[in-house]
Amino acid sequence: MxxxxxxxxxxxxxxxxxxxxIIQAPMAGVAFSEMVIGVSxxxxxxxxxxxxxTADQIIEEVETIRRQTSRPINLNFFCHRAPKADxxxxxxxxxxxxxxxxxxxxxxxxxxxxxGRGAFDSAMCDLVAELKPNVVSFHxxxxxxxxxxxxxxxxxxxxxxxxxxxxARWLEAEGCHAIIAxxxxxxxxxxxxxxxxxxxxxxxLSLVPQVVDSVKVPVIAAGGISDARQIAAAFALGxxxxxxxxxxxxxxxxxxxxxxxxxLRTEANQTAVTNVFTGRPARAIANRIVRETGPLSDVAPxxxxxxxxxxxxxxxxxxxxxxxxxxxxxxxxxxxxxxxxAREITQRLASETLAILSTC
Amino acid sequence: MxxxxxxxxxxxxxxxxxxxxIIQAPMAGVAFSEMVIGVSxxxxxxxxxxxxxTADQIIEEVETIRRQTSRPINLNFFCHRAPKADxxxxxxxxxxxxxxxxxxxxxxxxxxxxxGRGAFDSAMCDLVAELKPNVVSFHxxxxxxxxxxxxxxxxxxxxxxxxxxxxARWLEAEGCHAIIAxxxxxxxxxxxxxxxxxxxxxxxLSLVPQVVDSVKVPVIAAGGISDARQIAAAFALGxxxxxxxxxxxxxxxxxxxxxxxxxLRTEANQTAVTNVFTGRPARAIANRIVRETGPLSDVAPxxxxxxxxxxxxxxxxxxxxxxxxxxxxxxxxxxxxxxxxAREITQRLASETLAILSTC
Numbered sequence: 188m189x190x191x192x193x194x195x196x197x198x199x200x201x202x203x204x205x206x207x208x209i210i211q212a213p214m215a216g217v218a219f220s221e222m223v224i225g226v227s228x229x230x231x232x233x234x235x236x237x238x239x240x241t242a243d244q245i246i247e248e249v250e251t252i253r254r255q256t257s258r259p260i261n262l263n264f265f266c267h268r269a270p271k272a273d274x275x276x277x278x279x280x281x282x283x284x285x286x287x288x289x290x291x292x293x294x295x296x297x298x299x300x301x302x303g304r305g306a307f308d309s310a311m312c313d314l315v316a317e318l319k320p321n322v323v324s325f326h327x328x329x330x331x332x333x334x335x336x337x338x339x340x341x342x343x344x345x346x347x348x349x350x351x352x353x354x355a356r357w358l359e360a361e362g363c364h365a366i367i368a369x370x371x372x373x374x375x376x377x378x379x380x381x382x383x384x385x386x387x388x389x390x391x392l393s394l395v396p397q398v399v400d401s402v403k404v405p406v407i408a409a410g411g412i413s414d415a416r417q418i419a420a421a422f423a424l425g426x427x428x429x430x431x432x433x434x435x436x437x438x439x440x441x442x443x444x445x446x447x448x449x450x451l452r453t454e455a456n457q458t459a460v461t462n463v464f465t466g467r468p469a470r471a472i473a474n475r476i477v478r479e480t481g482p483l484s485d486v487a488p489x490x491x492x493x494x495x496x497x498x499x500x501x502x503x504x505x506x507x508x509x510x511x512x513x514x515x516x517x518x519x520x521x522x523x524x525x526x527x528x529a530r531e532i533t534q535r536l537a538s539e540t541l542a543i544l545s546t547c
Numbered sequence: 548m549x550x551x552x553x554x555x556x557x558x559x560x561x562x563x564x565x566x567x568x569i570i571q572a573p574m575a576g577v578a579f580s581e582m583v584i585g586v587s588x589x590x591x592x593x594x595x596x597x598x599x600x601t602a603d604q605i606i607e608e609v610e611t612i613r614r615q616t617s618r619p620i621n622l623n624f625f626c627h628r629a630p631k632a633d634x635x636x637x638x639x640x641x642x643x644x645x646x647x648x649x650x651x652x653x654x655x656x657x658x659x660x661x662x663g664r665g666a667f668d669s670a671m672c673d674l675v676a677e678l679k680p681n682v683v684s685f686h687x688x689x690x691x692x693x694x695x696x697x698x699x700x701x702x703x704x705x706x707x708x709x710x711x712x713x714x715a716r717w718l719e720a721e722g723c724h725a726i727i728a729x730x731x732x733x734x735x736x737x738x739x740x741x742x743x744x745x746x747x748x749x750x751x752l753s754l755v756p757q758v759v760d761s762v763k764v765p766v767i768a769a770g771g772i773s774d775a776r777q778i779a780a781a782f783a784l785g786x787x788x789x790x791x792x793x794x795x796x797x798x799x800x801x802x803x804x805x806x807x808x809x810x811l812r813t814e815a816n817q818t819a820v821t822n823v824f825t826g827r828p829a830r831a832i833a834n835r836i837v838r839e840t841g842p843l844s845d846v847a848p849x850x851x852x853x854x855x856x857x858x859x860x861x862x863x864x865x866x867x868x869x870x871x872x873x874x875x876x877x878x879x880x881x882x883x884x885x886x887x888x889a890r891e892i893t894q895r896l897a898s899e900t901l902a903i904l905s906t907c
Contacts, residue, residue: 352882370750370752371731371750372749372750372752372753384817386819386820386833386842386843387817387818387819387833389732389771389879390730390731390732390750390751390752390770390771390879391750391751391752391753392730392732392750392751392752392770392771392772392777392780392781392880393732393751393771393777393878393879393880394879396774396776396777396880396883397880397882397883400882400883410750410752411749411750411752411753412752414756416756416783416784416785417752417753417756417783417784419780419783420752420779420780420781420783420784421752421780423776423777423779423780423783423903424776424777424780425776457744457747458747459746459747460746473746473747482746483746518753519749519750519753519754520752520753520756520757522712522757522760523756523757543783
């Protein structure tokens with residue numbers, strides 16, 4: 188589908204070499220090569236979340252993608268600072284969770300030593316130089332300047348998320364080619380990096396125009412955008428593109444347990460921003476651990492250390508058919524998601540948005 | 548300005564007898580007759596917040612309005628249930644605030660006995676029958692069925708705010724003529740009434756289309772809407788009108804202290820949803836009392852009892868030129884508000900929105 192002429196803006200299409208200004212949100216643990224292929228083939232920008240992958244896994248996923256599409260792709264990395272080890276804090280968190288370990292027949296002293304979430308580093312930078320993705324997006328700010336310079340030298344366009352006007356200005360000053368304005372409706376980890384105060388975070392409708400007014404680079408609206416009405420709204424707010432995650436969660440390409448998938452379909456579920464799974468605030472379905480220990484805990488260890496404690500609880504409880512301890516990332520518009528393949532979702536979102544824009 | 552033909556929907560114009568689908572949000576303590584007159588004369592719907600008024604004050608304000616405009620108006624009432632007196636809770640809250648009383652030279656035992664926020668009752672119902680406003684809007688759900696029936700019998704159209712799909716369905720079933728979908732960007736008190744869990748509340752961009760899909764009556768988008776881009780976005784989301792408060796806060800008609808007005812102009816200020824001023828969650832600038840005792844406190848007394856404690860702190864601290872204890876209600880888009888008269892704000896929002904809608 189080629190529709191450059193009728194989208195309100197073609198800035199992102201030109202910058203990324205895509206046809207449809209829809210970026211599939213990287214969703215670590217859920218979105219793999221098959222989703223990237225579907226979205227990119229529909230003319231959008233598929234994103235591969237690399238945070239939970241080894242270098243070999245990234246290479247393998249990208250090779251799989253490249254065998255099936257020649258379209259532009261985005262590689263996404265976390266760039267958090269290394270957490271401070273804090274034995275006292277960990278002991279406190281263990282005390283909060285201990286009765287769950289006992290309930291599930293687990294040994295609370297036997298938590299894994301590693302969290303499996305690496306931050307972007309020099310080795311990953313070498314990998315980017317080798318794989319040459321068209322776009323590299325970061326979450327939690329940007330890596331150090333020399334790494335950013337090396338990524339830019341590969342020719343990749345650089346993106347990151349802002350949750351405040353201040354963060355947007357910072358990212359522009361540091362050389363981002365475009366900025367994702369992430370409203371608090373968004374599922375998964377908030378990209379916030381100059382503040383840790385969740386209480387002052389803005390909704391997408393408020394944030395996007397304020398960011399648009401504050402930077403010169405194009406702005407990508409994110410957070411709660413799951414249908415064509417919301418994409419049209421994002422353009423009205425001044426965005427040049429949208430980043431969409433939750434709308435793809437019910438696609439067959441989304442890899443998740445049947446329990447998680449069923450929870451996403453359950454209308455009564457609600458989401459909350461919680462730090463109890465990983466240590467950083469992220470939006471997920473408000474299940475038992477979120478309600479009982481959060482949603483925001485002062486005791487949870489720094490990101491990503493908290494995931495060492497939640498992971499064994501999750502595994503044991505899922506084995507019993509329960510999602511009480513499963514991080515079920517979701518944005519606020521999951522009700523609007525459709526159970527269709529990623530390619531079709533992208534095509535429909537594009538054509539329905541253009542239909543709205545042409546009649547309004 | 549007549550523009551029925553070019554707004555995407557004329558449902559609200561027809562329902563209320565107005566020309567412009569912009570409702571000025573009732574803002575108790577800030578918006579008085581002069582703001583209502585300005586907005587209604589511009590073709591929108593001016594709203595008089597009655598929560599802090601006596602019956603005589605309401606009559607006086609309405610008489611002032613009626614002398615200067617024959618346009619439709621909205622009278623707004625709180626309809627909270629009477630709070631439970633809880634001596635232990637009040638003692639706990641006093642302990643939290645005691646050092647502020649000492650700091651300001653106040654006697655912590657001498658808090659006022661009344662909070663001054665009356666809920667809609669039979670006497671107010673008589674007043675509505677006498678004053679015959681075109682629209683009556685409620686906050687915190689609806690009053691009891693017999694009162695709703697009496698208000699409807701006066702010919703008034705009835706509105707209330709929903710913060711969830713469940714609340715929207717409830718309001719429709721109870722006979723509301725239209726529903727305000729209030730996203731969490733909104734300034735002032737959240738209208739939530741079937742839940743008290745702020746953590747699961749939705750942003751406007753997520754909430755509005757989900758409410759539109761769930762009810763048959765027209766939906767009014769509210770929360771963070773301060774400029775024409777956001778109004779156009781609300782229509783794209785399926786709203787038939789918008790309710791706007793914060794955009795009027797810098798108008799000369801907004802009655803507030805110079806301290807509050809200056810704080811609204813201060814770019815570095817942020818807002819948070821807090822219950823420390825009144826006992827109910829409401830969005831305000833995150834000042835000292837919000838940051839130090841909230842934003843959400845488990846100890847604050849039920850609405851409106853907490854205001855008995857915050858009021859004397861506010862008065863004493865404002866006398867010293869400080870806003871440390873002032874409830875400075877504001878939505879998340881105050882940066883987009885303009886310092887113009889209410890009538891001109893309304894006219895400009897309407898014409899700029901129509902310009903966006905005609906070119907998108």
